[in-house]
Structures are given as structure tokens and as C-alpha cells.
Amino acid sequence: MVNLVINNIAVTVPEGTTILDAAKKCHIDIPNLCYLEGLNEIGACRVCVVEVEGVERLVTSCNNTVEEGMVIYTNSPKVRNARRNNVELILSQHDATCTTCVRSGNCSLQTIANDLNIIESPFKLEMPHARWTEGFPLVRDYEKCIKCMRCIQVCDHVQSLKVWDVANTGSRTNVDVSHNRRIEESDCALCGQCITHCPVGALRERDDTDKVFEALADKDKVTIVQIAPAVRAAWGEGLGLSREFATVERLAAALRRVGFDYIFDTNFTADLTIMEEGSEFLERLKNADNETFPMFTSCCPGWIRFIKTQYPDMVDQLSTAKSPQQMFGAITKSYYAKLLNVDPSKIFSVSIMPCTAKKYEAGVPVLSDAGAGQDVDVVLTTREVERLIRSEHITVKYLEEEPLDTPLGIGSGAAVIFGATGGVMEAALRSAYFLVTGENPAPDAFKDVRGRKGWKEASFDIAGTTLKVAVASGLGNTRRLIEAIRRGEVEYHFVEIMACPGGCAGGGGQPIWDGKELAEERAEVLYGLDQISNLRFSHENPSITKVYEEFFGSPLSHKSHELLHTDHHAWELDPTKK
Structure with a gap:
């Protein structure tokens, strides 16, 4: 343990603790912009600097560890002046028209500038300019980038795709698509993790709300x-x-x-997906001698883009079932x-x-x-x-609660957990067990595939057949799993992949909380809804039974193949092509 003093408060923390974390122990917040724990600890923004007694230069708190007897000041005049100057320099290359920024009110730079009482900048405004591909689902605003490098680190080390990189040198240094490519030429999975980890509005999704308002105003449209x-x-x-x-x-x-x-x-349609995908999996098992395993889930388009660019020879191992959407x-x-x-x-x-x-x-x-x-x-x-x-x-x-419309508003607890990593696998196994045995398993019989771990595996016995399954979330974990399969180190029958860490609960379109990962917390909500649901099996959803009786006939019928399945080879990767 190391003893030190921070802002006249005695603190004892384990050896190796950063100054930033030591300050948190005594509820002292040190502002920072570029820092992401365990991922981006490079001190690039210089906003987290502190004064250490006996040390002439200010020290970055995010990547310097405590030492015995240290006396630290996190907001001394020297620190405050340097921090203010650093933020003013960042603002001199940043489009600060906050009123038209999607992150206004939820922007770390805006918050820090306000806290420092910066109401005007002494530096000349010089913003970078670059053209972005119009219509692409991911939008980058070069004039808002603060060069924190977070998007690079998340894409490199969590998602393993290396879409972003540093471009140019000196004062012209910026972040751009790697290898001098246009974004549509890159291997971007469109997972959106760069968006949710950006501290400002330099990255966002394409806004389509105007299209919705236009449709809502059209009296001839039935909006669903x-x-x-x-x-x-x-x-x-x-x-x-x-x-x-x-x-x-x-x-x-x-x-x-x-x-x-x-x-x-x-x-x-999550329940419908289980009926189609589960039936497809059982058909592949029956014809195991002529099939290549594992079969992969196909609910996640980020994962589809990943396998098509990184492992195109494995596309046939995807389930042909469309996503619930x-x-x-x-x-x-x-x-x-x-x-x-x-x-x-x-x-x-x-x-x-x-x-x-x-x-x-x-x-x-x-x-x-x-x-x-x-x-x-x-x-x-x-x-x-x-x-x-x-x-x-x-x-x-x-507002009071109002029920969803029927019949397409009814879903099971098995469908709810689609939003958590492992949920698709668990829901599929619940119904696969029934389709094989004619009996329902205990609803939580397959809960071993739950949890935060990025790569999980389990084996289950269904009517004397041992099924080996795996679940991965995050494309870096996905790459490690696939490479292990290709080297012959592991063997599975069925694998669920979600592009985003934690699954859809941590998706790139979810609310942004800078420095917080809420996928696990959100997943607990979904599992709680499953627990209290009157329906916990996809095959027991009465609306699913009805749609097969009235329209599709049975899972994997000609009509279901026509409307509910797809050929992933035919998917065009460039969304700007029509």
C-alpha cells in the first residue's frame, strides 16, 4: 500500500494505482478527455494534469502511478492555468457551434470548457476540412475531432478492424480512415463503438428522423x-x-x-427467428456428414459485414435466417x-x-x-x-403505460433476452430442446451462456446428443474464436456472434455515457423481464403459432424461405451503392 496526500486529504491506495484512480478514492474528480481505462491511457489531451510537490513539470494523472509520500494538487493555480490553456488550444481546432451538435449537453469537452469558465478563446480558429461520403450510416465530422485517439484504440484493440488511424503530421495531424481509404472502401463493420466512445460529436450515426416525420405527415402512409x-x-x-x-x-x-x-x-420476430434458425440448425445436424460446423447466428449485421470482409470463405456457415428486424x-x-x-x-x-x-x-x-x-x-x-x-x-x-398493438406486439421472454450477449443462443436452445424432445426444458437450463465474458462456451445434452456451443461479443473476441476454430483448437456445433461488447445492450446506437459501459446493467433488465414473462419459450408464442397456421405453413417452408431467409453472398457491402 502507498500513502500520499491529495488536496490535503490523506489517501492510502495499492501500489501501481494511477493518480487519477487514487483521486477517485477520495471523491476528487480530475477532468479528462482522451482517457479510457485499460484502452487509451496516453495522456494526449493534457487535461488531466496535476501538480506534484517537488516536481517542476505538471504530471498527467491518467498514466502516472502514485509513489509513497506524494503530495498532489489537482486544481492549483498552476494546474488550472495549464488546463485552461490546453482546452483553449483544443477549442482552437474544434467546431464549437454546440447548438447544432448532436452531442450538445452530453459532450465532455463542452462540460470541461464550461467548468473552466471559458467564455472566449484567445487563439485563432483553424479547423481541418475533409469530405465525407454522403449517405453513409456512420458520419464523421472532421471539424469536431479533438485527436483523442479513442476511436483508433477501440477499433484496433476491441474490434480488431483498424478502420481509423492518424493522418498527416505536425499541426496538420488528424484522425482519418486508415490506409488513405474512403470509409466505404474500408472494412468498417458499422458497429458504432467508435461513436459511443467518442467524447465529442466528431462521430455520429446518419440522422433519419426527418424521413420519419415526412412519412408521419403523409396521410396516405400507414406508419408501423x-x-x-x-x-x-x-x-x-x-x-x-x-x-x-x-x-x-x-x-x-x-x-x-x-x-x-x-x-x-x-x-x-425474434421468436420467429428462433423457429426458423432453430429448425435450420436441427436440419443441419441431421445432415451432419454434408455440413460444415459450426453454424453461426445471423442476427447481427455488424457481424455479417465482419465475416464477409475478414473470413469470406465461411459465409456459408451463417444461418440463412434474416435478422428479427x-x-x-x-x-x-x-x-x-x-x-x-x-x-x-x-x-x-x-x-x-x-x-x-x-x-x-x-x-x-x-x-x-x-x-x-x-x-x-x-x-x-x-x-x-x-x-x-x-x-x-x-x-x-x-404518460401512462399503453399496450403494444397485436398480433405483432406479442413476444416471449426468450425473445427479450436477444438484446444481451448469449440471449439468442439461450432462446434457440430452449426451443431446439422442445423441437427434438417434444417437451420444454427448465427455462433457465441453458443459462451457462450468460455473462459478461467476451468468449463463452458450454456443452448441453439434448436427447442423448451433446451440443457444443459458443458465444462471442465484440469483434476482437470474435476474431480470436474464429482463428481458434480454423486452427482446430476448438470445435462447436452452434455459435452466436454479436459485434458489440455485451451484445445489443451495448450497441453503437445506444445512449452515450462517457467513460461508462452499461451493457451488463441493461442486460440485467432484459433477464429480469424474461423471468417475469408468462411466455418463456418462442414456440409457445400464440402469435407465432397463428402466423404459421395462416401464412407460412411451417418453419423452413417455401414461403418462409422466400420472406424470412436470405443469401448473405448477395449482400452488397457498400451502402452508398444503389
Whole structure:
């Protein structure tokens, strides 16, 4: 243990503790911009500097450790002047028109500048300029970049794709797409982790709220919205609502006031995905001699982009089942259009997703099987829905809960946990067990695939057959798992992959809390909803039974293959091509 004094407070911390963490122990906050624990500890921004008695130069607190007897001042005049000067220099190369920035009110630079009482900058404003690809689902604003390097570190070390890099030298140094490429030429998975780890508004999703407002104002359009499982665990965060209050039923009430005609639950097609994907897996097992294992899940478009660019020879091992989002879009413009007795071309299908890659997926040309344009017209992230609600001046805290519409608003607890890493696997195994044995397992029989660990594996016995399964979240973990499979070090029958660490709960479209990772906390909400659900098996969802009886016939039927499955080889990777 090391003894030191911080701002006249005696502190004892373990050897090797950084000054930043030692200060936190006594509830002293040291502002910082570039720091990400265990990932970006480079002291680039110089905002976290402190004064150490007996040391002439100021010291960065994020990457310097404590020493016995240290006396530290975190906000002395010398520190305050240097910190202010450093922030003013950053602002001299930053577009500070906060009123038109998507991160206004949730920006670390804005907060620090306000705390330092910076009301004017003494330096000449010189911002970098560069052209970005119009229409790409991920948007980069070069004039807002503060060169903190977070996006580089997250993409390199967590997602292993190395999309970003430092460009140019000296005063012209900036962050740009690596290898002098355009973003559409890169291997970007569109996971959005660079967005959620950016401390300012230099990275964001393409905003599609105007398209939704335009459709809502069109009297000839039937507007239908689906809400993804992970959204219900996070949508209220930016509105200051507790998780207990911000239920999916209260979100439904808000969306009705926005003007949507029908509000449904993606959980419905998550259950449908289990029926199709689970049946497909069992068919592959029956024909094991002619199949290559493992079969991979196909719910995550970030993962689809990853395997197509990194391991294209393994694309055939993907399940052919579409994601719940795309199944929902196809059903909306076919089965549900018939129920409503409306022309499918009049339906405007919107999905609310915790994901930026879903914007790409909805625009993939081949995902238009219902024959009325793209099956999903617009994807809004959780953050965009918050902006949608705010722009309509809806005060959610006064809204009562309202049920989702039927029949596409009914989902099981198995569907809810799709939003957590391991949830798709667990839901699939629950129904696979039933499809093989004719009996339900204990609902939590497969909970070994739960948890925060980035790569999990388990074995389960189903009617005398041992199934080896694995779950990975985060593309760096995914790469390690696939490389182990290719080297023959591990063997699995079924593997679930989610591009974002923690699964959709930690998706690139979720609310941003700088320096905090909330995927696990949000996942607990989803598992809690599963526990209290009256339906915990996808195959017991009465709306699923009905849609097969009235429309599809059975899983893997000709019609289900037509509307609910896809050829991933045909997916165009450049979303700007039409």
C-alpha cells in the first residue's frame, strides 16, 4: 500500500494505482478527455494534469502511478492555468457551434470548457476540412475531432478492424480512415463503438428522423414501428427516466403521441427467428456428414459485414435466417398488409434499434422480398428516438403505460433476452430442446451462456446428443474464436456472434455515457423481464403459432424461405451503392 496526500486529504491506495484512480478514492474528480481505462491511457489531451510537490513539470494523472509520500494538487493555480490553456488550444481546432451538435449537453469537452469558465478563446480558429461520403450510416465530422485517439484504440484493440488511424503530421495531424481509404472502401463493420466512445460529436450515426416525420405527415402512409429488445432497457436514459419507469409500454405511449399508426415489438420476430434458425440448425445436424460446423447466428449485421470482409470463405456457415428486424419488415408488408387489407406500398416500416449497422442492413438491396420497396424503410437508433420524442415536446413522465398493438406486439421472454450477449443462443436452445424432445426444458437450463465474458462456451445434452456451443461479443473476441476454430483448437456445433461488447445492450446506437459501459446493467433488465414473462419459450408464442397456421405453413417452408431467409453472398457491402 502507498500513502500520499491529495488536496490535503490523506489517501492510502495499492501500489501501481494511477493518480487519477487514487483521486477517485477520495471523491476528487480530475477532468479528462482522451482517457479510457485499460484502452487509451496516453495522456494526449493534457487535461488531466496535476501538480506534484517537488516536481517542476505538471504530471498527467491518467498514466502516472502514485509513489509513497506524494503530495498532489489537482486544481492549483498552476494546474488550472495549464488546463485552461490546453482546452483553449483544443477549442482552437474544434467546431464549437454546440447548438447544432448532436452531442450538445452530453459532450465532455463542452462540460470541461464550461467548468473552466471559458467564455472566449484567445487563439485563432483553424479547423481541418475533409469530405465525407454522403449517405453513409456512420458520419464523421472532421471539424469536431479533438485527436483523442479513442476511436483508433477501440477499433484496433476491441474490434480488431483498424478502420481509423492518424493522418498527416505536425499541426496538420488528424484522425482519418486508415490506409488513405474512403470509409466505404474500408472494412468498417458499422458497429458504432467508435461513436459511443467518442467524447465529442466528431462521430455520429446518419440522422433519419426527418424521413420519419415526412412519412408521419403523409396521410396516405400507414406508419408501423417495431421496438427492438435492447431498446427497452435504455431508451429512458437520455430522458432522465429510471429503468423501472421507462418501460416498453410507456415508450409505446410516447410513440403514439408522435403519430405512429401501429406500434409493435421486434420480440415477435425474434421468436420467429428462433423457429426458423432453430429448425435450420436441427436440419443441419441431421445432415451432419454434408455440413460444415459450426453454424453461426445471423442476427447481427455488424457481424455479417465482419465475416464477409475478414473470413469470406465461411459465409456459408451463417444461418440463412434474416435478422428479427428484417423478418419484421417482410411480414409487415405481406402478412400484416393482408390483415389490414391495405396496399403494401402504402406501409412505411420503421424500426427502433440499439444499432448503427441496422441502418446499413435495412438498405441492402436484396432485403426487399415483400415486393414493396425495402422491407424496412427507416432505422432509428435509440438516441434518435430520444431526439424524436424531444422534438415533439412530449413529457414522458406524465404518460401512462399503453399496450403494444397485436398480433405483432406479442413476444416471449426468450425473445427479450436477444438484446444481451448469449440471449439468442439461450432462446434457440430452449426451443431446439422442445423441437427434438417434444417437451420444454427448465427455462433457465441453458443459462451457462450468460455473462459478461467476451468468449463463452458450454456443452448441453439434448436427447442423448451433446451440443457444443459458443458465444462471442465484440469483434476482437470474435476474431480470436474464429482463428481458434480454423486452427482446430476448438470445435462447436452452434455459435452466436454479436459485434458489440455485451451484445445489443451495448450497441453503437445506444445512449452515450462517457467513460461508462452499461451493457451488463441493461442486460440485467432484459433477464429480469424474461423471468417475469408468462411466455418463456418462442414456440409457445400464440402469435407465432397463428402466423404459421395462416401464412407460412411451417418453419423452413417455401414461403418462409422466400420472406424470412436470405443469401448473405448477395449482400452488397457498400451502402452508398444503389
